[in-house]
Amino acid sequence: MADTPLAGTGTTVLACGEVRTCLLPAGQALDIRAADRLLALRAGERVLLSERPNLYARSPETLTGVDCPLPSAGGAVRAVGTVAARAALTEGRVLQTSAYFRLAATGPDQRRPWGQYLVRPGLLEPFGKAPHEAVARGVLDGGRPGDLDVGLIADALLTRLLRDPLLDQRPPLRSRPTRLRWAALPAEGEARPAVERFTLAEDELRTVRLRVPEGTPAADIAGLCDDLALHDWLLTTLVRLLDGITLGAPAEPVRARGAARDRPGVVTVLRPAVDHLLHLWMPRARVAAELAPLWDVLEERPGFTRQWRAQVQRIRDQLALHAIPAPHREVEPVP
Incomplete structure (x- = not known):
């Protein structure tokens, strides 16, 4: 066009x-x-x-x-x-x-x-x-x-x-x-x-x-805004995903309509993010060269990539913690 x-x-x-x-x-x-x-x-x-x-x-x-x-x-x-x-x-x-x-x-x-x-x-x-x-x-x-x-x-x-x-x-x-x-x-x-x-x-x-x-060209401006919208959505989705779970908590039984079921554990909730989202972060991949410096402004404030890396590290830390077997306590028999 x-x-x-x-x-x-x-x-x-x-x-x-x-x-x-x-x-x-x-x-x-x-x-x-x-x-x-x-x-x-x-x-x-x-x-x-x-x-x-x-x-x-x-x-x-x-x-x-x-x-x-x-x-x-x-x-x-x-x-x-x-x-x-x-x-x-x-x-x-x-x-x-x-x-x-x-x-x-x-x-x-x-x-x-x-x-x-x-x-x-x-x-x-x-x-x-x-x-x-x-x-x-x-x-x-x-x-x-x-x-x-x-x-x-x-x-x-x-x-x-x-x-x-x-x-x-x-x-x-x-x-x-x-x-x-x-x-x-x-x-x-x-x-x-x-x-x-x-x-x-x-x-x-x-x-x-x-x-x-x-x-x-207006199409180049639209391309920059598409890129900004993509990365804002990724960051927003990751933040909400982490806010919606109790980090560090194991799966626990809860009661629903009179029947016991398991609340999804941290690994169950976070794994889809690893499989489908974490590799998508790539600011400026298709932004026109003369508009690419605008990403520098957004990286400085509010700091898109800084916040993204912090959220990704939280996810990886939680997955690493849940991969470690829980310690077992020795229980002395009651006389």
Whole structure:
């Protein structure tokens, strides 16, 4: 898909999108051939497949035509064009769908024929001048009923994929999907790319506001945000997995509906994480070179990889402790 660069003046002044990330509901990770079948969203267009540095598959992009108000902190802004959406599967295990658009700096006062919008996929044109700062704030805040919601487009694609008969609906561990909503504005002058704000909100929502160099393709920005969403989901899932168990406690009998059963032990709960998640941590594996420095900011604060390594070490320590046989005490016979 052709991608108009993000520019401070001229073509586009804002890129926005939303990413959905979840564990693929399948007992086993999909191999490269199954991933190809799952993500073949458009007949005649190939799925992007890669085996280095990890197994990765990305669908061709689909387009959704829109003619509606944009979320805006400064009042209604109507825009017309198309929103691009795509799906990706990492190591046959973590599924992501994302939708995004670029906003032109200015547009005509009247609507063009649809054919003129289709030749510039993923681009929205406002009626008149676009208040891009207000739109960026509106997108991150969620907008009002009736405004464009790219999250719904990403969610519809995710729902479609999760119903595929390739999936046996038997995930190896419990997890929750997450949402990452993003907005990227052009950096001023020769300023370097920057993460202006990264927040964790309620209902599994994350928001990130970026500054990127002029001329950065919106697809590259979407790729960075997909990578951020993937690693945020991995870290969130691991933290919740550890919070949901009593570390150091052996399996113990509990009572359920009048019958005794065993509460899952620590090893039973943690082993799926070792089998399916721990090898997936690979920040920047597919991030454009000019945007890769943004990961340095996230590593410094909040410190993604530091926290990940600490959680992984906790898991390995617990598994090591449970591999050691419990000591036996000598009990003297009672006379």
